[in-house]
Amino acid sequence: MTATHTTFDRNALDLxxxxxxxxxxxxxxxxxxxxxxxxxxxxxxxxxxxxYRATRERAGSFMGLATNRDFATExxxxxxxxxxxxxxILFSDILTVxxxxxxxxxxxxxxxxxxxxxxxxxxxxxxxxxxxxxxxxYVFDAVSSIRAALKQPDGRARVPLIGFSGSPxxxxxxxxxxxxxxxxRLVKTMMYARPDLMHRILAVNAQAVVAYLNAQIDxxxxxxxxxxxxxxxxxxxxxxxFSLAYMAxxxxxxxxxxxxxEIIPRIVFTKGGGLWLQDLAALDCEVLGLDWxxxxxxARRAVGGAAGGPGKALQGNxxxxxLFAPPAQIAQEVERVLQSFGPPxxxxxxxxxxxxxxxxxxxxxxxxxxxxxxVEAVHSQSRAMRN
Amino acid sequence: MTATHTTFDRNALDLxxxxxxxxxxxxxxxxxxxxxxxxxxxxxxxxxxxxYRATRERAGSFMGLATNRDFATExxxxxxxxxxxxxxILFSDILTVxxxxxxxxxxxxxxxxxxxxxxxxxxxxxxxxxxxxxxxxYVFDAVSSIRAALKQPDGRARVPLIGFSGSPxxxxxxxxxxxxxxxxRLVKTMMYARPDLMHRILAVNAQAVVAYLNAQIDxxxxxxxxxxxxxxxxxxxxxxxFSLAYMAxxxxxxxxxxxxxEIIPRIVFTKGGGLWLQDLAALDCEVLGLDWxxxxxxARRAVGGAAGGPGKALQGNxxxxxLFAPPAQIAQEVERVLQSFGPPxxxxxxxxxxxxxxxxxxxxxxxxxxxxxxVEAVHSQSRAMRN
Numbered sequence: 079m080t081a082t083h084t085t086f087d088r089n090a091l092d093l094x095x096x097x098x099x100x101x102x103x104x105x106x107x108x109x110x111x112x113x114x115x116x117x118x119x120x121x122x123x124x125x126x127x128x129x130y131r132a133t134r135e136r137a138g139s140f141m142g143l144a145t146n147r148d149f150a151t152e153x154x155x156x157x158x159x160x161x162x163x164x165x166x167i168l169f170s171d172i173l174t175v176x177x178x179x180x181x182x183x184x185x186x187x188x189x190x191x192x193x194x195x196x197x198x199x200x201x202x203x204x205x206x207x208x209x210x211x212x213x214x215x216y217v218f219d220a221v222s223s224i225r226a227a228l229k230q231p232d233g234r235a236r237v238p239l240i241g242f243s244g245s246p247x248x249x250x251x252x253x254x255x256x257x258x259x260x261x262x263r264l265v266k267t268m269m270y271a272r273p274d275l276m277h278r279i280l281a282v283n284a285q286a287v288v289a290y291l292n293a294q295i296d297x298x299x300x301x302x303x304x305x306x307x308x309x310x311x312x313x314x315x316x317x318x319x320f321s322l323a324y325m326a327x328x329x330x331x332x333x334x335x336x337x338x339x340e341i342i343p344r345i346v347f348t349k350g351g352g353l354w355l356q357d358l359a360a361l362d363c364e365v366l367g368l369d370w371x372x373x374x375x376x377a378r379r380a381v382g383g384a385a386g387g388p389g390k391a392l393q394g395n396x397x398x399x400x401l402f403a404p405p406a407q408i409a410q411e412v413e414r415v416l417q418s419f420g421p422p423x424x425x426x427x428x429x430x431x432x433x434x435x436x437x438x439x440x441x442x443x444x445x446x447x448x449x450x451x452x453v454e455a456v457h458s459q460s461r462a463m464r465n
Numbered sequence: 466m467t468a469t470h471t472t473f474d475r476n477a478l479d480l481x482x483x484x485x486x487x488x489x490x491x492x493x494x495x496x497x498x499x500x501x502x503x504x505x506x507x508x509x510x511x512x513x514x515x516x517y518r519a520t521r522e523r524a525g526s527f528m529g530l531a532t533n534r535d536f537a538t539e540x541x542x543x544x545x546x547x548x549x550x551x552x553x554i555l556f557s558d559i560l561t562v563x564x565x566x567x568x569x570x571x572x573x574x575x576x577x578x579x580x581x582x583x584x585x586x587x588x589x590x591x592x593x594x595x596x597x598x599x600x601x602x603y604v605f606d607a608v609s610s611i612r613a614a615l616k617q618p619d620g621r622a623r624v625p626l627i628g629f630s631g632s633p634x635x636x637x638x639x640x641x642x643x644x645x646x647x648x649x650r651l652v653k654t655m656m657y658a659r660p661d662l663m664h665r666i667l668a669v670n671a672q673a674v675v676a677y678l679n680a681q682i683d684x685x686x687x688x689x690x691x692x693x694x695x696x697x698x699x700x701x702x703x704x705x706x707f708s709l710a711y712m713a714x715x716x717x718x719x720x721x722x723x724x725x726x727e728i729i730p731r732i733v734f735t736k737g738g739g740l741w742l743q744d745l746a747a748l749d750c751e752v753l754g755l756d757w758x759x760x761x762x763x764a765r766r767a768v769g770g771a772a773g774g775p776g777k778a779l780q781g782n783x784x785x786x787x788l789f790a791p792p793a794q795i796a797q798e799v800e801r802v803l804q805s806f807g808p809p810x811x812x813x814x815x816x817x818x819x820x821x822x823x824x825x826x827x828x829x830x831x832x833x834x835x836x837x838x839x840v841e842a843v844h845s846q847s848r849a850m851r852n
Contacts, residue, residue, distance in 0.1 A: 270789065
């Protein structure tokens with residue numbers, strides 16, 4: 079695996095940023111200097127917001143919400159109404175792809191996702207196919223609808239929209255387990271006992287994810303993120319074989335530019351993948367997501383690159399549980415994370431950049447005003463670090 | 466924190482090994498060469514064994530089993546009757562200590578542990594005290610009873626007995642959450658919002674763990690292990706402050722030798738702690754446990770030391786889910802782990818050593834004959850590597 083540390087030309091960068099009122103997030107993704115550290119939050123449109131719960135109530139169910147472009151647009155924009163976040167992320171679920179493969183996704187009240195059918199036999203695996211993307215039309219329609227809703231009177235977008243997918247391995251976990259798991263017994267049994275079946279699932283998933291993300295890009299997604307939520311449960315070597323290699327396949331198939339010729343940054347986030355940072359750095363993507371176990375300064379030194387040279391932008395990595403502490407402690411932990419990354423890259427050309435985020439999705443129990451405190455602390459402190 | 470890379474004198478080593486029929490495990494702990502790679506399995510006395518389930522049935526409950534020295538002795542020896550394991554480990558639970566603090570431990574059928582009282586207020590934390598070790602007499606009695614049961618007709622022990630405790634942080638997780646958790650919200654809220662309270666709990670826990678492990682050593686434990694099962698859920702810096710520092714306190718308080726002057730090796734296992742290997746290597750202990758995410762060869766190069774010099778023995782690290790694959794695949798994965806560690810240290814003096822283990826407790830669903838295949842593969846392959 080070889081990394082292609084593309085240096086983008088100034089015209090392409092200008093084109094990418096020009097349509098945006100706030101281009102801080104995309105600038106940081108492409109290792110360009112920013113006036114402060116941009117931030118967004120994984121699962122920022124979600125249950126911790128009362129307005130989200132109200133919309134979900136009207137939609138009747140999670141899938142009723144996710145499959146309706148108007149509802150999806152509404153909830154995607156909700157956190158942006160409350161907080162000056164630097165990016166929007168499509169409201170959807172990583173399991174829409176296996177659902178479109180015919181596995182029958184549902185969300186029971188108070189429980190996690192569940193599939194009516196799971197990959198529990200050789201016949202089931204043999205029958206698996208890349209789904210017709212028309213079955214996921216509702217997702218691409220939501221992307222277009224959100225892009226339209228983000229448009230300001232002057233024609234520019236408030237912030238960019240991030241599209242996303244689960245990684246091939248993470249999708250396979252749910253497809254084999256049929257639901258969430260705390261030991262990954264079924265999927266790992268298949269992996270160790272019948273690696274041939276696991277490779278077949280992963281190959282189909284990788285093709286499906288390519289088609290899915292490319293269709294999101296065509297519909298208007300301005301960056302895409304691969305959530306390798308369960309890569310970190312794998313053993314060393316198994317991670318490289320069963321997760322990393324298929325993410326590399328996905329990245330090789332992704333469109334590099336959107337419909338207007340703008341650059342589409344690609345973010346890879348392996349939760350619990352800090353030990354494999356060097357492997358992840360070899361991926362052909364622009365940004366690596368990190369969870370809170372990783373020392374940001376060490377990650378910057380290892381893979382963040384130097385000013386003027388190639389490297390990865392880093393995204394993360396505060397513990398979402400920090401948001402249960404009072405605002406003063408939140409500000410203190412924000413300072414710790416910003417200081418850990420260290421002095422911001424300034425001036426022209428590429429350099430090490432940081433996109434602030436949580437190290438995992440925000441908890442449904444988070445007090446919304448604590449999120450406001452976090453956003454304010456990140457923006458004000460990171461502006462101060464540049465003065 | 467400074468490591469004391471003690472080099473043991475030959476007389477002390479001879480004394481330590483002389484009372485044992487099988488001293489392979491203790492030799493590997495003290496970085497002495499072995500004729501094969503010794504192994505034991507976390508939770509080797511447990512629910513995957515039908516004979517364990519029968520004894521637990523007779524005992525009526527988990528606590529009925531754990532608090533009765535005869536039952537505890539019986540189940541501790543059960544896996545040794547089936548498999549040629551190289552160490553016994555006390556059958557008990559890490560939560561006996563908080564139970565003795567008055568938190569009221571129970572295990573509901575089919576659920577995990579639960580405390581009747583939890584550390585949910587400043588008053589509760591203020592009232593916390595190191596428990597009278599007499600309340601844990603049943604544990605020390607079990608240690609003596611197991612030692613007696615391990616004695617052969619010639620007076621030597623079949624294998625050494627490992628004692629253990631949860632780490633101060635891991636105990637605190639249960640004490641604050643009141644049960645297991647998947648997000649550690651309560652304990653991390655206290656940690657971020659009221660670090661003073663968290664430090665008070667951890668200080669009491671550290672003292673209690675010292676007293677508890679020293680009493681196990683007095684009763685006959687020949688090695689002790691600190692299970693930092695939840696250290697890996699902490700953020701970088703929080704791990705060092707709230708888990709590592711208190712394990713260092715525990716290690717500083719532990720007896721270095723047993724009642725007969727034998728050396729008592731100390732094992733520290735932070736599940737998910739692979740990113741902090743250099744921090745862990747600075748601990749004053751002999752062995753570091755590793756989970757399956759860690760590359761054993763890299764760990765050996767980083768902290769295993771060279772022949773003749775100081776370093777840590779390494780314990781681990783196969784994924785317990787490997788045991789759901791057929792024996793041929795199990796043997797293949799064993800080979801991968803042994804090869805990852807690399808050429809065994811041979812000859813006199815100290816050198817890098819490996820104790821084979823799982824990277825986590827064995828699953829209750831494991832087929833017992835697959836465990837036999839694992840043990841056979843480790844012993845035969847590691848013998849072959851030495852020829």
